[in-house]
Amino acid sequence: MRLRVIPDRPSAVRCDHGAMASAPQTAVAPGQPAEGEPDPATSASGSGADAPQGDARSAHHRLQRYPDRGLLGGVGAGVSEQLGVPVQLVRFAMALMLAAGGIGIALYALAWRLLPVAPESEGVERPRGAWREAVVIVIVALAVLYGLRRAGLLLGDSLIWPLVLATVGLILVWRPVAASAGPDAARRIPPLRALLGSSGRTELPRPVVGVMLVAFASAALLHALGVLGNLGKALSAVAIVATMVGLLLGPWLVRLARSLSFERAARIREQERADVAAHLHDSVLQTLTLIQKRAADPREVAGLVRRQERELRRWLFDRHDSECGDSVKALLGRAAAEVEELHGVPVELVIVGDAPVDTRLEALVQAAREALTNAAKFAGAERVDLYAEIGPSRVEAFVRDRGVGFDPAAIPDDRRGVRDSILGRLERHGGHAAITSAPGAGTEVELVVERGRGERGQVSMSPVPSS
């Protein structure tokens, strides 16, 4: 059973892809700040004529970044892809923006954080390490600041550094929102860490660090503007107003939040109900209709009922089974079901443990199927028991019936082939089989296959990825 995690993994990956595919359409909140970015870019480059073209493209092609193509985060490459202009032009426009007040750094950093990585750039290793990115950023920032100061365009350190700090803080606070919409969130962390230096590695939650940075930046700004002295009065005024507003709107907000969550829960319930209804319609209702039609044939009705029962059980209790590929358990279950359907004899199935199928186990399943078919066809028993135990080093299966039995020493010729396909097949795969039977005492077929050592390692399974 633990082993089933292995085939489960691809399905989890599939889910991620699904989320990625749907994220651009559904992620409204993080999309907005991201879309805000190209506007200054287009206005700064003075190419207003490009804007409509960009809009038309974004209808089917969202703004993304291409880390494998860009110098830093691939934002420029993304903008150039979006607008259909050469990437150099975009970079030049960005450089102009940087020169026009330094706020371009903040904009670029924001875009880096918030834009999703283009799927085609996903997973492409960048030659640069995160620390090199950080070095590049710091050098560019210092160069720009120095250039601005020489040009006399700068507002002054007292304004720029608080702004940079506030930007970093805002990135930290907003990041979880963007991350929740984008599957590449994990990928974006390393450059951010590099940006932050040691504070990125602290145990403090990012939003807290972000809020602290923003608060510090605000205080620094206020101090620079000389209003810190009046801050006390201003704060108390703000606090009083905020309290008033809170008291006025509080109950309404609470009610709104509650009704929203109610609505959500109701929607989820409705969705589940629809799923169940759809399943019942496709399975149980269909079978009931068939049964009504075939009411004259009790054997067929019994078969239909049995098959439906098995399917419903699987749906109710074994939902994970259907997702993953071929485990021994699944294959044995399928073989039992087929024999039941073909010969109308119920098979009682008990399986302990599970493992992925290899050629040896495949042979065991085939032999078991053959033995089941034999029992169902010749034994004349009311039911057949199949017990399989899948251990770490060997797999055993027992097919037992309480039918007429026979003398194994005097196997009739017409059963020879069948005997070969059970005994011979297992021997070819390094296992063995034994048939115990006597006239009137039923039959038991014992099938044993040793498992390769290679599979042992897979028996121990790390905990399921955190969910």
Add this chain to the structure above:
Amino acid sequence: MSDEREGARVRVVIVDDHDLFRAGVRAELGGRVDVVGQAGGVADALETIRASPPDVVLLDVHMPDGGGVEVIRRICGELPDVRFLALSVSDAAEDVIAVIRAGARGYVTKSISGAELADAVARVAEGDAVFSPRLAGFVLDAFADVVPDAADPELDQLTPREREVLRHIARGYMYKEIAQRLEISVKTVEAHVGAVLRKLQLSSRHELSRWALQRRLVSLD
């Protein structure tokens, strides 16, 4: 059968939330046992059992208000002589193991024949354990993963003999056939099954719940 085991007929209460099913079980059991009461819910069941304590309660695992586990928990301390046999369509190992751990002396599936059910009821009435092939499979599975508790390794593992007996049950053998094959007496087979039942009920909750958790996280049986 019951008559050869005991002079008086076994008194049985059937607890199941489906009327149709109760009627069906009653009809299947026929005259083999004495059905002294029926109940369709937990509260109902407690009342019926207290009013006239039966030998055996045939208990559905799945019911509203806590299911069979709740009934066993409430009655166990009060009326220790009442024994429980779980009867279920459930294929979920957790549910079955849970009801056994609560104190049921056996588990059979609802597809069991009337004669077999009567036999199982008689066994349980005598204080023996009744393991269906499926339950034996669940138990083997449960103990396959258990890492012995350092404090009491005996309790957390099955002996090779117990394992052998369980495997035979899972393969579809009756107690008598198992006794023959292993060259022991039927009483010894019963003793082994009883020991397994006790281990199942007493073994470290931590280890078995770890097992259940693992199963639920990854897959339901």
